[in-house]
Amino acid sequence: MKSSFSLLQKQSLALSPQLIESIRMLQMNIPELHQFVEQELEKNPLLEYPKGSRDRPRQGKSSTAFEEFVALPETLHDHVASQISFTAFTPHERLFAKVLAGHLDDTGYLRASASELAGNLNIPLADVERVIGILQHLDPPGIFARSLGECLEIQLRQRDRFDPAMAALIANLDVLARRDFQTLKLRCGVDEEDLLDMLQEIRALDPKPGNAFHSGAPEGIIPDVWVTPSPGGGWQIELDPNTQPKVLINQTYVAEVSCQVAKKSKDMAFLNECLQNANWLIRSLDQRANTIVKVSTEIVRQQHAFLEYGVAHLRPLNLKAVADAINIHESTVSRVTSNKYMHTPRGVFELKYFFTVAIASSEGGDAHSAEAVRHRIKAMVAEESFDNVLSDDEIADRLKEYGIDLARRTVTKYREAMNIPSSVQRRREKRLWRNGNQGLKAS
Incomplete structure (x- = not known):
């Protein structure tokens, strides 16, 4: 046996604390982001809110309640x-x-x-x-x-x-x-x-x-993104400016402090660190906003038929498809779409709502989204008559007529998830309905 030494060169990714914080910011919802920014302002004397903005300009250290920095609850x-x-x-x-x-x-x-x-x-x-x-x-x-x-x-x-x-x-x-x-x-x-x-x-x-x-409690969802019809056709996608925290560097204060600490290397090091952190926060907030808009724009592009015609036209979509289309990592899309909401003419939806599982087409054509299939099952049940209540097997057969290949057990799973009773229970309810109608006519 013989021992020897050898050198091995390899690459590895080391995440800096600031990079970790930037990644974490992507996943924050609006209240969490405001709270994070407020904490940064408390730590960094060079940062302030823009004068005249919805966020109150800072005056030295403050114990202002967080509620002053978020949008008022919707009445x-x-x-x-x-x-x-x-x-x-x-x-x-x-x-x-x-x-x-x-x-x-x-x-x-x-x-x-x-x-x-x-x-x-x-x-x-x-x-x-x-x-x-x-x-x-x-x-x-x-x-x-x-x-x-x-x-x-x-x-x-x-x-x-x-x-x-x-x-x-x-x-x-x-x-x-x-x-x-x-x-x-x-x-x-x-x-x-x-x-x-x-x-x-x-x-x-x-x-x-x-x-x-x-009650005045902030129970309502605060949309991050607003989607409205564009006058020239298509859709306009923008962040709500009233919910996005804005900060800037007080350059006047930086100049004053620089003169005072110029000869004190320890103080100058602290000043440079504050300046570096302030620039990082401003850059990270801007990058976060741009990424949310970028991802939302691609979601709208992929799901424009849903916005035009409703849930029956929701397309199958996954995180990778959006990531590939806008050339960012799939994990970034996942973080951006967590706890974020989009306000559309059809209502307010979590961004993750638009990502649905693909259901294979029985005719070999385009796949169907799971949400659209659930909507179609719900419509079938709503159209049932007294004498024609559909079993899960019959619903699966009907879906095949629309080119949707879904097993009976999957139909059962979707039906139960939507709190739709079984065919036996629905038949019983319709019988009660009919008996009640006859009783009213008799009276």
Whole structure:
């Protein structure tokens, strides 16, 4: 045996602390980013907020609450106004809608008489009622109701659960308040088990849908990216300037301090370190913003059909496809799309929503996105008749007619994930619906 020495040369990637922080910043959501920037300003005397910006300029060290540096929580009226602007109203209907929105109370109820409003606006009552009906489809569910019963009815209709038996229950809320279950069973035409299920559904509803906003707590999602139709066609993608922290170096202060510490090497080293860190933060914030816009732009390009026509046109998409298209690493796309939200004319979506699994086409054509397939299953169930409730096998067969190759067990998994009951349970519910209808006609 013989021992010997040899030299081996190899390359390795060493991540500096600043590079690690830059990577971490990509993954931060808006509140986390503001908190991080505020901590950096507390540590670095050379940094300040721009004068006149939404962030208060710094005056030496401060113990200002973090809430002063983030956007104010969205009010109920702001939330409704935003949705009205994206709803397909005629100009006159949009005017009526804004007037009606002005009569919302903090709990989300419409505190105005439709007939009085019609008289004041000199328009037919039917037009006012039609606009109210459209507004009752806005978020949060149950909004623009004029009574507790109507609020619950709106939410049940949106869940496709307002059958005749449930209608009878809503019409007898006073009996429910007395807990007279025997009378309720007779009036609803259901047995004890069905009544208990119905009561459980009622308890899951929100009798005051506006309260989440009235509390003032920042519970609403703050979109990072806004996508709006471009006047020349296509889409305009931009970051919300009110949510992006902006900092700069106080050059006047740098000049003053430089003169004072010029002869003190220790102080000058500290000053240079602060200046280096300040430049790094400004550069990292700019790079983070540019990367988010870059990734969002490619997502919009890939999913433009979804923005135009809805969820049925959502394409299969993965992180690698976006990364390759814009020439960045796949892990960067993953970080950028974590905890980030995009505001579109079709609603607010997490960026990761647009990445869906590809379902193979049975005809050898383009693959289908898993989200679009789920949407199609939901539509099939919604179109079922009393005498034609589809089993999971039948749904799988129907999907094949659309060129979607999906196994029965996968259909079951998707159905259960969407809280759609089994075919046996749906058939039972439709039977109750039909019996309830017949009972109403007989009475």
